[in-house]
Amino acid sequence: MASRNWIPIRAAQGAHSRQAHADLPEGTYEREVSKEGFFGPASFLHHKHPPTGWVKFEGPLRPRAFDLARLNAAEPSPWAAGKVLFNAAVEIRFWKLASAMPNLARNADGDQLLFVHEGEGELFCDYGRLAYRPGDYLYLPRGTMWGLKPSTPNAILMIQATNSHFGLPDKGLLGGHALFDPAMLETPVMDAAFRAHQDEPGEFTVEIKKQDEVSRVTYPYNPLDAVGWHGDLAPVRLNVTDLRPVMSHRYHLPPSVHSTFVADRFVVCTFTPRPFETDPGALKVPFFHNNDDYDEVLFYHAGDFFSRDHIEAGMMTFHPSGFTHGPHPKALKNMLKQPKPATDEYAVMVDARDPLDVGEAAASVENPGYVDSWKGA
Structure with missing residues (x-):
């Protein structure tokens, strides 16, 4: 009989932080590999380079972006x-x-x-x-x-x-x-x-x-x-505007904490303005991650989308499971500066447990260059 229990592993190697998303080893970039949309077991790898620093991305699996505002x-x-x-x-x-x-x-x-x-x-x-x-x-x-x-x-x-x-x-x-x-x-x-x-x-x-x-x-x-x-x-x-987001000044919380509605095999989350983390060791942008059990969709409603460059209201990004994604290079650079006191964004996220197909409407307004927007990271 199949078991739903996870293999109980507790181990560590090399230079690593004790607390996820905080106090990273100097000069490293953290990548979370997690199960069940941040609710299951996870590991945190520390890399010398940003995990999205690719120079070429080939094949059907890729990050995609659609300008839905152009569906006139x-x-x-x-x-x-x-x-x-x-x-x-x-x-x-x-x-x-x-x-x-x-x-x-x-x-x-x-x-x-x-x-x-x-x-x-x-x-x-x-x-x-x-x-x-x-x-x-x-x-x-x-x-x-x-x-x-x-x-x-x-x-x-x-x-x-x-x-x-x-x-x-x-x-x-x-x-x-x-x-x-x-x-x-x-x-x-x-x-x-x-x-x-x-x-x-x-x-x-x-x-x-x-x-x-x-x-x-x-x-x-x-x-x-x-x-x-x-x-x-x-x-x-x-x-x-009725939502009062959960936040922590010492720890960057995962997207799942912003869940608004749940259904069978997918969840709807809402990102609203919230204070940035103030602890000097805490990450202040979304962390690099492999959420390999879910396809991630983000619709940008209003505001300044601090973790994404060249994204405007009415656009949608689609990150199918299977590869690492995270903040754009501009967001990483801004993290090293004195950040604003709070985010200024409204966005709707859909996390789907099963692979999503792209409809004709989205394909007609796709930005094929989105996959290259991480270059230089």
Whole structure:
């Protein structure tokens, strides 16, 4: 019978630090090799040169970057938005919406998470109305009927938990109110604006996505006609400014500490402004690492992305498992200087347990030179 236990190794060789990510041997660069997305066993190697100092990178495995802001075509339906990255457990699309959706949408393939990158508007759904703005996560349980009415053009990152659902991470010793209090989760309201929307005349079509195919059901009335609801399942809204990140002034924490939502075989994390480490021996930039059990995806929402050079809002990087990655040379140089008191960035990370495929939409806006951006490190 297979065992889930790890081989119990405790060993060390040569010049090494006693504490991970701090007090490195002089002139060395630390690389973490870890299992289970920083939750499992790990080793920390100390190198003479930055582990990303390659001069050539050949073959299908490589770091990739996509400028999703260049996907200019606005689509009236979320299911017409091009796929960016996907596998059997998660699907990521980037959707631009210029005006009110002509039809309602319903995802029968899994829970849906809409991250509002740009624009404002109103979400109308089975449960009522929610206003939204940039930086909002809109969680839609599987099967919810919904539609958006933008007041300004929208750009939305869509994350689907295929045949799964989204939950909150286990916050362990931090307690249930760390990162954000669940009381910050806002549910839709059945207010006057929602009732007015219910009374709009005409036929209403619902576009239902099932097994990645779209079926259409038309009603002679607005099917968002509920007059009330109760229970412990509903859409919610959470803004990135509501998050209070965990930090340590003496130790650079791994990305997993910023987990916001969890699903089967992937996790969604959020990076928000946080103070830099002040201990003189602590790393102040993300450490070089091999997270070989997960593919890592990072969508850059707003701010100054201190660990990446030539990356702007609306871009996405994709680091499939299998090679070392870490900060760009510019970030390493800045680490040696007096750093700013805090980071100034908002970004959404998706860590997928299974290999991700690149969709046609992402391939059309790829920056092929991204793999060379570490040269000189």
